[in-house]
Amino acid sequence: MKQLQSESEDMCAFPAESAGQDADIVVLGAGVVGVTTAYSLARRGYSVILLDRADGPAQGSSFANGAQLSYAYTDALAQPALLAGIPAILAGLNPAFRLRFTPDPDFLRWGLSFLRNCTKTRFAANTRAALVLGFESRLAMAGLRDRHPFDFGHARPGKMHIFRDHASLQNARDTVAIKQVANVSQELLTPAKAIGIEPALSEIGSFVGALWTPSEEIGDPHRFCHGLLAILTRQFAVRTKFGFTIAGVDEHKNRIVVRSSDGMTVSARNAVVCLGADAPGVLGKMGIRAPILPMKGYSFTAPPGANAPKVSITDSARKIVFCRLSDSMRVAGLAELNNGDPRPDPARLQLLIDNAEAAMPKAAAYRETSAGWAGLRPMTANSIPIIKRARERVFLNVGHGMLGWTFAAGAAERVAKLIEAEVGNPMNDRSCIE
Numbered sequence: 001m002k003q004l005q006s007e008s009e010d011m012c013a014f015p016a017e018s019a020g021q022d023a024d025i026v027v028l029g030a031g032v033v034g035v036t037t038a039y040s041l042a043r044r045g046y047s048v049i050l051l052d053r054a055d056g057p058a059q060g061s062s063f064a065n066g067a068q069l070s071y072a073y074t075d076a077l078a079q080p081a082l083l084a085g086i087p088a089i090l091a092g093l094n095p096a097f098r099l100r101f102t103p104d105p106d107f108l109r110w111g112l113s114f115l116r117n118c119t120k121t122r123f124a125a126n127t128r129a130a131l132v133l134g135f136e137s138r139l140a141m142a143g144l145r146d147r148h149p150f151d152f153g154h155a156r157p158g159k160m161h162i163f164r165d166h167a168s169l170q171n172a173r174d175t176v177a178i179k180q181v182a183n184v185s186q187e188l189l190t191p192a193k194a195i196g197i198e199p200a201l202s203e204i205g206s207f208v209g210a211l212w213t214p215s216e217e218i219g220d221p222h223r224f225c226h227g228l229l230a231i232l233t234r235q236f237a238v239r240t241k242f243g244f245t246i247a248g249v250d251e252h253k254n255r256i257v258v259r260s261s262d263g264m265t266v267s268a269r270n271a272v273v274c275l276g277a278d279a280p281g282v283l284g285k286m287g288i289r290a291p292i293l294p295m296k297g298y299s300f301t302a303p304p305g306a307n308a309p310k311v312s313i314t315d316s317a318r319k320i321v322f323c324r325l326s327d328s329m330r331v332a333g334l335a336e337l338n339n340g341d342p343r344p345d346p347a348r349l350q351l352l353i354d355n356a357e358a359a360m361p362k363a364a365a366y367r368e369t370s371a372g373w374a375g376l377r378p379m380t381a382n383s384i385p386i387i388k389r390a391r392e393r394v395f396l397n398v399g400h401g402m403l404g405w406t407f408a409a410g411a412a413e414r415v416a417k418l419i420e421a422e423v424g425n426p427m428n429d430r431s432c433i434e
């Protein structure tokens, strides 16, 4: 087998190679979660190798998502309000939300767990737990931007959810109350007040109210990953290995060896798995269960239209988010639970474009849509990511669901702190991680 050659050994602050490994930590997956994890580790003095099967970062679900940094809108998917809609989803009557039923045990286990999380109490607990991670992420991202001010289209335009019926408005009111423990600044507005803040809402048709969260941010995850990775490989002990399709991971007493499908190997003292919706497959071969289901979604990017909103807008009924991203409009939506095929289906993409145009006809130049895309949200049943030590040398940072871009910076800090606490920090004592 070929051994990975160090591409920039001089950048390694700590010569892990001398102990027979390529790095202290190998991070599997270079989506937004893997790239931020590499950053949080490298900042603490670990040498890192970041692997991905793609030819660059953010080619999976982090490529063209809704671009929302929704630090305050962390509502768990499993909730009492969704239960009422399940029969329509199962009957295929909800075009925005589809469910692919398969009789395999992993799907059934996940489904039962999801249903158990649909109670009022669990919804409140899961939403609050996600909110804590959201706030940690906002802090972590602000720190990162202060230390490394590179451009990824970051802005704080605020977010407006619009509701077209009184039941969903009441549901929003109840959820705001759940979050009041954390002093979230969210305000329910009349349509007139909402239009006062975002005049483009005047063309959205009839709605009964809106939820305004002025602190919400946006940014392009793909540009972010490229920008941060350039800093990581220049200024930190981080090397990358792209075009590396993981075939297997071997756990030895003193190291982890990752094998590629074409016979390469990379070794490190520890591994962090950040493989998004593909995590269950790779972990399954290692005998580690990761209860994650893919939930496919779509996006398209078009030039702003004649009446493009400046604030981010979520049309809750149509399950669409509009985001003004630098000089374009990013529109994302649709949910297909248990569909693991990342290829865009042209008919579904067209449905998203048609729905968006029906909701906000002048928000985007729909005929000039340049790029349509589909991705897989890695969903846990309770909408909380799995961040833990799964084995002696294997850590997980997976299952960020609908909010992986939002949670990435905070989740990366959590897993890096866990590793630091459990295996030691190379800045303090190198021997403790031998």
Ligand SMILES: Cc1cc2nc3c(=O)[nH]c(=O)nc-3n(C[C@H](O)[C@H](O)[C@H](O)COP(=O)(O)OP(=O)(O)OC[C@H]3O[C@@H](n4cnc5c(N)ncnc54)[C@H](O)[C@@H]3O)c2cc1C
Pocket: 028, 029, 030, 031, 032, 033, 034, 051, 052, 053, 054, 057, 058, 059, 060, 061, 062, 063, 064, 065, 066, 067, 068, 069, 070, 244, 245, 246, 247, 274, 275, 276, 277, 278, 282, 295, 296, 297, 298, 299, 332, 333, 374, 375, 376, 377, 378, 398, 399, 400, 401, 402, 403, 404, 405, 406, 407
């Ligand atoms: C339509 C849509 C809209 C969304 N909108 C938002 C939003 O507005 N805000 C928000 O916060 N979140 C949003 N999300 C969710 C967010 O995009 C994801 O949660 C996030 O991208 C997950 O990041 P990740 O790094 O875990 O996974 P990924 O970005 O998928 O990264 C996993 C990486 O692992 C690699 N990989 C997988 N298998 C292997 C293998 N065998 N060998 C080597 N490499 C492998 C892949 O190539 C990939 O690069 C949205 C998702 C979708 C689909």
